[in-house]
Amino acid sequence: MxxxxxxxxxxxxxxxxxxxxxxxxxxxxxxxxxxxxxxxxxxxxxxxxxxxxxxxxxxxxxxxxxxxxxxxxxxxxxxxxxVGFTHFQALFGDPEFLRALTNTLSITAFQLVFYFPIPIMLALLMHSLASERLRSMLQSVVYLPYFFSWVLVIAIFQQMVGGAGLLSQLLRRNGFEGLDWMTNSDTFILLVTSQAIWKDAGFGAIIFLAALAAISPALYEAAAVDGAGRWRRLWHITLPGLRPVIVLLLILRLGDALNVGFEQFFLQRSAVGSQASEVFDTFVYYSGIRVGDFDYGAAAGLFKGVVGLVLILAANKVAHMLGERGVYSRS
Amino acid sequence: MNRAAWEEKPTAAGRAGKALSIAVIMLLILFPLYTIALTSLSSAETVQRVGGLVVWPSDGVSFDAYEQMFRNPVVLDALVVSLGVTAFGTLLSVLVSILGAYSLSRPGSLGHKTILFSVLLMFVIFPGLIPVYLWVSALGLRDNYLAIILPMAVSAFNVVVLRAFFMNIPQELFDSARIDGAGEFRILWRIVAPLSKAPIAVVTLFYAVAYWNNWFNAFLYLDDTSKWPLALVLRTYVVESAPLPQASGLESAPPTLAVKMAIVVVAIVPALIIYPFVQKHFKKGVIIGAVKG
Structure with missing residues (x-):
């Protein structure tokens, strides 16, 4: 040396x-x-x-x-x-593209309301369990579906709520009409949200559990001594303690607004039809690879990428203005 | 029970509510798995008589469906392909990620910023489906197993998880090893890796699951259906209920319900086997520390 x-x-x-x-x-x-x-x-x-x-x-x-x-x-x-921006101009005159865009955004909005709170509630439930063994068991079970592929999840849902599924069997045996949730395009948004909850909500609770564990018990004790009941402690200590994580995940979700996943929709497209199930990524696949308009599909994909980047930077900026840590406060 | 002294006694309604929600959550997740497993273990007659999935274990266990499934070369080949791709891919990914993460955990070294940047930017900038598709095809990887391994071989998330852990190892360990004359490779192999068993286990699970579950790359790049992995066969047989082309003659009809469920079980089982060994690390929060960076 x-x-x-x-x-x-x-x-x-x-x-x-x-x-x-x-x-x-x-x-x-x-x-x-x-x-x-x-x-x-x-x-x-x-x-x-x-x-x-x-x-x-x-x-x-x-x-x-x-x-x-x-x-x-x-x-x-x-x-x-x-050819410059020709493809991008064409995209905005393409009804299929606009449908993919509106479908994607409405699914994002729907899941923001109906999916996003579930991991938080699950974490609160698990955190509130006094018995270590029960909590550990519950954690093992709810994390598990995260490791299944979408193919599996959809196969499982088919068997439960599909036309020949268990629920239909049960209804038919009791003299009702069977129902087929898997091919109904009107309720598709409900279906994909339930699938997302079943698969990912449990694992999504991990990050909230960690945030809950980081809240100092002394705060709870002091509040209890001052006479705050369990609901007031939840409101004044637990939720503020979770706020940075909630804001962080909201930012990430907003930055990901155009990204609702590909496999889940691609796999169910033939069952419910493209009217309800066409989202950004499936549009890119069908217009680009299936049809062979590679340049056109790439334009749609690039549009999504650029908008996503802008969204995440903007959401982060807003978080900083609100005094939160955001995603990249470090650099 | 470890309730603090200041905490009020739980109310009966509260306890009942909690117990009920726990029961419902468990049931929602475990019941489908139970009835699928039970159906796969039922004979064709039982499934016929019940008219669908079997809920009550009344007729004893039959391995007909599994026998039938493994007699079908399609499923057996796919299983072998999946195991091979998962094993090779995971080994490659874990090795590359450990080496890369170690390199990234030494700030100030030559080129460190460039390398770190090209990994961190993967979180926000994506190449997109079409360019990758054209590129992999242009590389001549069609119908090659490398096409379903290499594009997903490095996950920025996993590298960052490992790096965060490596950076928390006390500096004194490195210093004393260096004084004893150890080079970087020896330090990684003798000190860092043994201290990082937990994150390495988690990352290995993530990679293995990703390879095992992936069917879309195979769908894009493997035109030869005899090379398909199990996940893709599962999609074709079970989700689409379609027979596979090369199975003509042998099993050209779509498989029966029990066989379908047997395929589902086979696709789930590897995850179930590895999961218990790794899940304790999730609870300890191996990932969280890294995510917060």
Missing amino acids: TAGTKPSPAPAAGEAAAPARRTQPKPRPHWRLRLRHDWPLLVMALPMMILVWGFWWIPSLGNVIAFQDYKPYTGGVFGSRI
């Missing part, structure tokens, strides 16, 4: 030491020295970088075809004619 010039600054002290380094600027060692010191770290990062660049960032550049009259065989990415 070279003794004269100090090789690369002590690593992990890093973030804590960063401000100190800023106040008394030290000349950075030459990059060659740093390379001699840090090459094992670079070698370690190499496989990850190959995969991240090779399957994430390089294809991201392929979004230029959204501005091209893309010809997959004769032109390719480099030889196709540039």
Whole structure:
């Protein structure tokens, strides 16, 4: 090791030491020295970088075809004619696209009201259980469906509330008409929300449970001594304690407003029809890959990506203005 | 019971309400799994007589459905493919992520910011379906298992989980190892990895589940249906109720209900086997610390 010039600054002290380094600027060692010191770290990062660049960032550049009259065989990415924003203009005259957009937004809004509070309530319920064993058992059960694939979840729902499902069997055996919830396009939004709750709400409670555990018991005790009952403690201590997490997750959800998932809708599209089930991602798939209008589909996908990015930045800004921590307060 | 002294006694109504909601939640999740498992273990006659899913275990256990399922080469091949892809993919992903996360946990090293940025930006910028599809096809990976592994091999979330944990390991351990002459690889292998069993277990589960459950990449890139993984067969057989093309002659009719349910059970079982070993870490909040970054 070279003794004269100090090789690369002590690593992990890093973030804590960063401000100190800023106040008394030290000349950075030459990059060659740093390379001699840090090459094992670079070698370690190499496989990850190959995969991240090779399957994430390089294809991201392929979004230029959204501005091209893309010809997959004769032109390719480099030889196709540039047409500017033509595809984007066409998107907004396309009734299918507009339907996908409205469906997506209404599903997001619906789930914000009917899905979002469920993990919070589940966490409150689990947190309130005095018996450690019961709580642990409940946690094990509610986390489980998160690890099932959408294919499985939909297969399970088919067997429960589908046309030949258990509920129909039961109704028919008792002289009622069977019902088929899986192909009814009017109630589709209810169906997808229940599926989302069944699959993900339990796991979604984890983050709220952690926030609940972080609230100091002394606060509860002081409030109780001052005569606050359990509902007032819930309102004045528990909910304010959860607020940062709730705001954080709301921001993330709003930033994700155009993203309601793909598989769930793709898998059920043939059963309920595209009228109700067409969402952004299925539109991208059908217009792009199935029909073969790659440039058009890519334009829809890029639109979604850009709007999503703007939304998440805006939501974060609003959170900061409201005095919350937001998502990227650190950097 | 560990109720604090200042806390009031729970009311009867409150206790009843809690007990009821717990029972309903458990039932909503466990009952479907129970009746599906029971149906898969029933004989064809029982299913015929009941006219659908079997709810009461009255006729004893029959493994007909499983026998039938494994006689069908489609399901058996798909199972082998799924196991292989999951095992290989998970191994690759976990190794790459541990190495990458360790590298990212040493701030101030050469290129650290660039590398960290190209991982963190994956949370907000997505390449989109079409460009990835065209790119993977252009790489000539169609009908190659790499096409269903490589695009999902690195999850930024998992890397960040590991990195957060690595960064919390006390600096003194690194310093003393360095004084003893250990290089980065040895430090990772001898000190960091053994101390990080919990997050590594969680990340392994996440990757394994992602590979096991993924059918869409196979749907996009594998034209040869004999290469399909179980999740895709499940979709075709069970969700769409369609026979698979290459099964013609042997099982060209859509499978019976009991066989369908047997396929569902086979698709669930691996998750059920690994889950108990890993779930205790969720409760300890391995992920949360990382998410808060």
